[in-house]
Amino acid sequence: MTNITRRHFGIMAGASLSALGLPILSAPSLAQGKPRVVVIGGGPGGATAARYIAKESNGAIDVTLIEPLKTFTTCFFSNLYVGGFRDYKSLTHNYDKVRKGGVKVVHSMAASIDRDKKQVVLAGGGRVPYDRLLVAPGIDIKFDSVPGYSEKAAEVMPHAWKPGAQTQLLVKKLNALKDGDQIVMIAPPNPYRCPPGPYERVSMFAHVLKKKGFKKSRIVILDPKPAFSKQGVFTEGWEKHYPGMIEWQDPKIHGGIKGVDAKTGEVKTDFTNYKPALVNVIPAQMAGKIARDAGLANQSGFCPIDAASMKSTVDPNIFVVGDASIAGEMPKSAFSANSQAKVAAMVIRAELTKSRAFPARYSNTCWSLIAPDDNIKVGASYEPVDGAIKASNSFVSQRNESADLRKQNYKESVDWYQGITTDIFG
């Protein structure tokens, strides 16, 4: 793909979409009126796709977005809310501008997908027919991946890995801590949403404790992984800003996470019993239920896609973007979801209205805040190579960078939040 010039590609795409390696589908019959696209999930993946399809097709495609929530609070930047850098309201967005952009927004849960009839069945029983369906339900938490953990236990030991009440509960518990209280985080196994997220969150815990002047409180991270994203620079930052406060344990150190008990508040590893005042359990994850129930996921729990289009490898009328998809080397992030959504939107539009298609290109950058004005970043460009999404030109913050550079990173991240949320929600 990389050595095909855009000019060649334009000609190929003009001739036939099979040049993209996509199966050719019969165009929806004109007798049925406009082609219909239905999008499940109004997060970064779904809302971006819905808006781009409506906008770029200038009304030639009928776009319906199905999302139960009337307002969407972003997980991204929720760590800044934990650290007291943002208020909750500044993370909350509505769908008014998505609607104004020509998308029909239906506030309902999609109960199932009838792939034979090409219809989405709503929780209330209604059916919404589609020519192309884009599925972006994000993740579900695998509660049973941590023994003793459950949806009920999460009311005491929040995961806060989905936005809303869980994040608020975590912040409430954090703010109630006294000096000397201990925090234990159980970090998730790969793959999970936002690889640097748990470690940014721990940084924000430490920032809050430090700001309160606490000297005796400690934070323990029990990690099922032997290494984590941006580890070198996170560790350096922890030593600099919070010396002695954060202890990261890999499986060699804790010997295995045995489980939690929500009643007693205990966390057990092979070697130690903890009874912390705050437990943050971030379990393993899988694609949202609707995608799994429709048979779009494989045994990994996530949905395989074609790297050049984000089209499901299971059903040629369905695209999967965002955290629910298996996007090769791309991390599960809002940035990735937004980037994938634009590729899917372009391909869907090309299939339905014969508009121009261009080669897929994706990108991602994840910024993480360690302490006030000390922000690190990691990113790359991505494109399909031999059927898989591969990274190129990747970069990551280095140790010993200047305070100026880290502060510039922070300001970039704030501008990015404004940029991407405007791109997603209008």
Added chain:
Amino acid sequence: MRRAMPARRSATRLLAMAGGMALGLLASPARTADVEYGKHLSAECITCHGASKSDSTIPDIHGLGEAHFVEVLRAYRAKALPNPVMQSIAVRLGDEEISALAAYYTTAKRPK
């Protein structure tokens, strides 16, 4: 140091040092730039640049002028400007892509 020196000025100075020949080349972006392609490529830029204001750290890239736009992107591509975020974006842009983006962003309105 980087912060005190806007990308615009540092890029220009840098290119001036490289000599007039380079500048002459850079001042004339391809005539046949494909604006529709530029618009398509701009979807990648919007994620970061889409809501920029005059005092933003991620600068507003609308109406920069075609020659300047091309010059700066080529400088990021050559890693003559330091920000790794823009280097990673620019490294995979060919001259044709840069011209198309420049043509699009010279005339495009900021999204509302």
